[in-house]
Amino acid sequence: MAMAELIRRFGPGLGGVILILVALWIVGMVLAPNLMMLNFSLKPNLFPSEIGGPKDQYTLLNYTALFSDPVHRAIFLKTVWGSALVTAITLAVTYPLAFWMAKVASVRGARAMLIALIIPFWINEVLRTLAWYILLAFNGPLNIFLQTLGIIDQPVRWFGDTGVLAGMVYAYILFMLFPIYNSISTLETAQIDAARDLGASTLRIHRRIVIPHAKAGIATGCVFTFMLAAGSYVAPALLGSPGSRWFTEIIYNWFFEGGNWNRGAAYALILLVLCMAVVLAALRLFRVNLADVAK
Structure with missing residues (x-):
């Protein structure tokens, strides 16, 4: 259906070129x-002279190595x-910021907030x-x-899990904000006003009206x-510590420090499968399909 629509819209010439480019x-x-x-990932790490020899056979050893190594398994689960x-x-x-921008703030206020978020x-x-x-x-x-306010007496070492979480939340905030904002902005304000006039609390309004309407945006942002x-x-x-290693650091070490591309490829594919499983789980949890997420 999508291919037929593309051909109908752009004609057989340009539509065919677009399809070929997408396929390539x-x-x-x-x-x-x-x-x-x-x-x-299915090949063992061999010396160049051993490639093509009797040891060069497909194996699952690179995958099972993750689950047999307690340190790497713990880092994977922690990730x-x-x-x-x-x-x-x-x-x-x-979520509160997206709702404020979509339904509470003035056009000028929402625009100023967007600029303040995007510029960094x-x-x-x-x-x-x-x-x-x-x-x-x-000494940052x-x-x-915090010391000036008297909240802490001695400097705190924020690096580690706390620093990594803070850095990631900041780094990916827009990927969560924009889908939710776009979903909430399509909600008719009259529905919220009607619910409020009928005595619904703010929590009930969000639970029964706003969140169900914005579930596709929430699912997209979470994914x-x-x-x-x-x-x-x-x-x-940059923000972690030896005790807060991430699974991607293990993959990097296998590729560029350990020189074992086969083990690194297996670890990378395990991470890929994890992400695919999370996508499917999120779609099932929020009861949306890929078409809703793609909108």
Whole structure:
């Protein structure tokens, strides 16, 4: 149906060219790299002289290694839990803001808030994370501010799990905010006013009217945020500590420090499967389909 609509809209010539370009992009940028990763992950890490020999056979050893290594298994599970926590915190922060921008703020106020949120993201992610590194430093502005207020007596080492969570929530806030804002903005304000006139509380209005209407946007934001958090490398590398390693750091080490691309490919595909499972679970939880998410 989509292909027929494309041909009808743009004609057989331009429509065919668009379909060919899309097919080339999917094959070259999506299928081919993942198939190569799959092939790498099913092969043992061999010396060049051993490639093609009796040891060069397909095996699941690179996959089972994750679950047989207690350290890597713990880091993987921590990444899953940490990504879910980042998603929950980001949702809790952005939902009230999205509702305020869509239904409470004036046009000028909403526009000013959008500009204030977007401008910092014109800067590279690494530089924005370095800004958090400075902010959370042992003698950084946050500790100085808290000491000035008398909240803490000694500087606190924020690096580690706290720093990683804070950096990720900030880094991916727009990916949660915009889908929810777009969904809420399509809700008729008259429905909220009618519910309020009939005596519904604010909590009941959000639970029975706003959230059901915005569930596609909430699902989209949660999926994006979880996937980005699970695949993040910059924030854990700069804001983390030896005790707060992220699974992407393990993958990086296998590829670029350990030189074991086969093990790194297996770990990367396990992370990919995790993200796909989260997408399917989120769609089922919010009772939406991919077409609703794509809108």
